[in-house]
Amino acid sequence: MDLRNLRYFLAVAEAGGFTAAAEQLHIAQPAVSMAIRKLEQTLDLPLFDRQERRVRLTDEGEVLLRHARTILQAVEDAERDMRELHTLERGEVRVGIPSMLGSYYFPPILMAFRHRYPGIRLEVIEAGTRKLQQMIHAGEIDMGVIVSDTPPEDLETHRFLRAQMMAILPADHALASAPSISYDAFFAEELVMFKEGYFHREVIDRISREAGVTPQIGFEANLIPLIKQIVSHGYGITTLLEMVVADDPSLVAVPFTPEVWLDLSLAWRKGHRLSRANQTFVDLVLAQADTTNR
Template sequence: MELRELNYITAIGKTRHMTHAANELYISQPALYKSLRKIEAEFGTPLFYRKGNELLPTDTGEIVLEKAGEISALIAQMNDAVAATKHLKQGKVRIGFPSIVGTMYLPNLLIQFQQKYPGISLNTVEAGGNALAEMVVSGDVDMAIIMRPVYSELLNEIPLIKNQIVAGIKPSHPWNNKSFVTIKDFEETPFITFDKTFNVRAQLDKHFRANNVHPNIAFEGASCQFLFELADLSGKIIVLPKPMIEFYAKEEIKILPFKPAFPWELSLIFQKNSFLSTASKALINHIQEYVFTHYQ
């Protein structure tokens, strides 16, 4: 049975009259009668019987009308849900990010998004950059914000924030007279940085290997607050992205850029050549607008 034919049965059951049902459906009475006979032939039993001037449902007709009503209600719900999704009144989107990036950049961004689209369910996942890239590829999250470079050919990326990795020192440090640092400066000088679960550390190690430098890493960790406490108590150099030093430093700290510059960039990644929900597209647009307004 086609949906159109289901509507015919519903109209007959509602009006209890062939002519009235035909008028309501904007078809001729003979066409409606022919369709009814076809439907009854498919079921192998009559759906209506005549009583006076009325067409009343048989036992089978009662069942068909009941189920037709349920189907019509489901279709109406589906249409309402599609319209709501289309107009961003409902939906779901999952975004991943490293916890430090989330702390620094995302609270206001995500709150503003939910205020703008209160019907959209926003789920967040915190993990390292490599793990997040794998989650996006597998579909476990819809998108993620991670440090460049992005190595997977299965992912699209939108550059968001550009800055650099730098060294931070106390004014009393012997390097206070320097205006920049080089990779080779860290052959013997102890410093503090992220552990190997971070892309920042992976890029640092890559530069050290390329320059045949064996770095003297005094402390490493995953928490900026922990690393800054260590730097504060030990007086040692801290090597992190510049925005993180500016965000977490509790006291005056001198920033020394690398020469040549050591870039640190964040990108928004999502699957290449795949479907993006309306909610996901809305979040991508919101992120781009927010970053352009606040960080460009």
């Protein structure tokens, strides 16, 4: 099976048409059509239903699509590994990090990695942990940060941080000096929360379901500086890791009762061998974790 024809097939399937695929591939449309015909002849199976204006995959095409994604991702992985076989002078690391950790935990690690390996391209994608899991499965990123209390069976995970989730209150709040805050007291307040898909929001949603209460969410935002400003001005309270407010005298971090701890891990596809560049990045993150936890 010709890999080029397989790439053209994937492009047509994802673009929904031969012309759109040709534009994405920067080639002439007849070349795409010819490649698909050759692929269908090789397999002796119809791959697209061409009766409608927007071509659609046949049942046989749907089966091939699943294999095509796996095959082409494997080829891409192999080519990248070969480029990096002898040296870390070139390479790429694509890592997904939630905004909270990307802003307050990872900057020193990212800068240290960049300083040691200036030839490696480092791409950092910000998203919620749920979205990052989807991106790992789709091959859009090499690895991502997830909450690993119940890690998916098809991901390999390595914990690098155990952090306590804290209630964040303005310094003049009535509960700011309390040793802890109960779930009932927390949910009695108007809340400023991350949008769905982020690990802090998922934990709060789970706790509220278990407590049988409906959170009073006054603001939804993923911008940490905005969340901190809203809370500091008394328009609600929120949850963050303590590191986010450590240097902000206008905000106070109060632990929950019972306490809420999060295990944060780097994750990648199980059975997928990391490239040397990616493995080096993982080693640096885990070494930093060992240093921090001593």
